[in-house]
Amino acid sequence: MNTHAPKMRPVIRQLDEAAANRIAAGEVVERPASAVKELVENALDAGATRVDVAIAKGGKALIRVSDDGCGMTAEDLPLALARHATSKIDGSDLLDIRSFGFRGEALPSLGAVGRLSITSRAAGHDGAQIAVTGGRIGPVKPAAGNRGTVVELRDLFFATPARLKFLRTDRAETQAVAEAIRRLAMAEPYVGFTLTDEDEGRVLFRADAEQGELFGALQTRLARVMGRDFIDNALAIDATRDGITLTGFAALPTYSRGAAVAQHLYVNGRPVRDKLLTGALRAGYMDVLASGRYPAAVLFLTCDPHQVDVNVHPAKAEVRFREPGIARGLVVSALRHALAGAGHRASSTVAAAALGVARPEPEQPRRYQASYAPARPSGPAIAASLAFQAPGFAEAPTARVEPEPEAQPEPAAEAPLGAARAQLHENWIVAQTADGIVIVDQHAAHERLVYERLKAQLDASGIASQALLIPEIVELSEADAQSILAIADELAALGLVIEPFGGGAIAAREVPALIQRLDARRLIRDILDDLADQGTSERLRARVDAVLSSMACHGSVRSGRRMSADEMNALLREMERVPKSGQCNHGRPTWIELKLSDIERLFGR
Known part of the structure; x- marks a missing residue:
């Protein structure tokens, strides 16, 4: 039995415009962050170079977005509040969309569920203002102001109080607003953004307009938004396939996160949350991340607007590619190529974490047993010691071996991992570089080398x-x-x-x-x-x-096996040549580097 069947024949009736707008607002405006996103996107479409956002009570009590864009005339304002009225498309080609907005729904929806006022002035025209409360539009009035637009939304969802019950705390809503602005700020490095909390009277986010060429401006903007650590540990991505271009930055595997909070994907400048692209991002890092870890990346896909449909959902956060396999393949291949090109590189945060737990004065003296040997990397015979089963690693004498009295050779400039100086606890190789020391996990490092060799053999033979x-x-x-x-x-x-x-x-x-x-x-x-x-x-x-x-x-050098100096140096040289050797098969770092300046600071020098 159909539980939805009516007891009597229903009558079809036309909903009034206010009710229709409140229903539509449920799709476009989910929370204050959604309203901020729509209003800031309108400002960007108007050519703004500066966007200032102010909120109160997480955006529930107040959202004010001010811009210096092209502005609107008094004749434009009533149309701006009419449903499906827009200046961004003419309706002839719904795939040729080159702006953030195009549906003409945001302002009518906001006016239907809150108290909205728009003050605007276009170049060469007088300023004007219009207000709408719960869907009731007032007359256009003269107003003073600079060129641009100020949209003020108060008492969001006062006309639909049931929606207020689904909002989170003021703090959580504020964080969501800040995240929405950060995502747009990353897409527009030449535009300045500020976010102010009027309850506390403080600036929550600020990013001034960047200068210079696009890639450099983007790098500087990402350093401001994502943090300096992200840029320092990120790989530049620039690839093209079949008319689709992928640019941006992807972090090293050892700079992973515990959740997918540092993944930002854009299609033609529009921030999106797309299963196809997030799946491709995950596939690009497939065998270099531990379970439960997520990569950090900011990636921009650019293509002809006709190759992607952004009119999938009113919130415009989902897209559909005409050739999804091409877009996915581009992301996967570009990431894998970049990670392979990173070679033995590991994130700088690993060394910072090591220094963070270091103590200048241990609570009690510790004794370390180490086998010392002079660092003299040899030729082809050393490489042979890195065979798959690695059965021929020589056992070092159990007694401590003192280095020869002759002067130790300095590490070669072309050897980033330096020259081996000692093996600690039969697991950690200590190497000297030109300006510091490197500590290598011998089992993890050799495990990655053997793994990459096995994959290459398998790809060659099937x-x-x-x-x-x-x-x-x-x-x-x-x-x-x-x-x-x-x-x-x-x-x-x-x-x-x-x-x-x-x-x-x-x-x-x-x-x-x-x-x-x-x-x-x-x-x-x-x-x-x-x-x-x-x-x-x-x-x-x-x-x-x-x-x-x-x-x-099982086929790599085990922890507890003593290695000769030649074997240790052979391992270091192989790590420098093999892609992805900066992390083991489980996503953990295989080595860390400590600079002399950092070590000196530990001892107060």
Whole structure:
């Protein structure tokens, strides 16, 4: 029985304009931060070079947005409050959208649920003001003011008090407003922004307009918004594929976060939250981050407006690409290329954390056992010691070995990780650089080297598959079967061979030989979940990489093995050559560097 069926035939009636606007406001204006976003975007579309925002009680009591844009005339103001009236498109091509706003919904929606006033003056015209309260529009009046527009919204949701119950605390709403402004500030480095809390009388955020060429201006703006540490530990991204350009900055894996709070994605300058792009970002860092860690990145995709549809939702936070595979592939490949190009680099925050826990005066003396050896990296014979199983690492004498009295050679300038000086506790290699020391986790470092070697070998020779004596039959809906059969070639390249078995069933006939006791039925359903959620799946590749990672862990130098000077230096030189050697397979740093100046400060020198 249909529980929604009416007891009597319903009568269709036309809602009045005020009610329609209040309903629409629920889609456009979710909270004060949504209102701020819409108003600031209007200011940017007006060509503003300065946007000042003031709020009270988290934006519930007051939102004021002032700009120095082109402004509006007295004749424009009533139209600005009319639904679906806009100056940004003419309606002839809904895909050729080059502005933030275009739907003509924000101001009417805000006026329907709050007390809104607009004061504006265009160049060569007198200033004017109009007010609207709960959907009731007042007359246009003369007003004084500079060129530009001031929009003041008071008592948000007073006309729909039920919505107020769903808002969070003033502090939480203030944080959401600040985040909305920060996201827009990153997209527009040549525009100055301020956010003021009038309750406390203090500036919560300020970013003056940047100067110089675009990439330099963006870098400076991101340093202001994201922090200096982000830029110091970020890789520049600049790639193009099939008419789509990707630029921005992506942080090193060792500068990861505990939540996805430092991921900012933009499409044609518009901040978006898109599953396709966040999934691509995650895939780009797939085998360099520990579980539960999230990359930090600010990425800008730029393309012809006809290649992307931004008219998916009234809030305009979602987009739909005409060729989603191209956009995703560009993000994944650009990130992996940048991370590979970073080589052995690790984030500077790792060393800062190490210095933070250092103590100038230990509570009690500690004794360290170390095997010292002169640093003399040799030639090809040393590289041979880094073979996969690494069985030939020489055992150092149990007694302490003193260095020879001759002068120690200085580290070569082309050797960023320096020359090995000692091994502590049979796990930590201490190397001397030109201006400090490097401490290397020998097991973690060699594990990454072996892992990268195994992946290269596998990519060159392919993933072997093993035929099942009895094929695994998986019953699916016809839609799911078609979905996974569409990527059958990609799965076959990873060792999973599937084929249709009639109706909605598919048969798994071969599985990757690397993976023991593979539950093909569960894997196929997990892949389908990924396809439904993200449009793609890296699950099988992740399973293969996990096996390789385990093999690398067991085949690398173990903690507790003593290494000779030649072996330690060979490890350092290999780290300098191999991509992604700055972090182990689990996303932890493989080495840290302490500058002499930092060490001297620890001792008060």
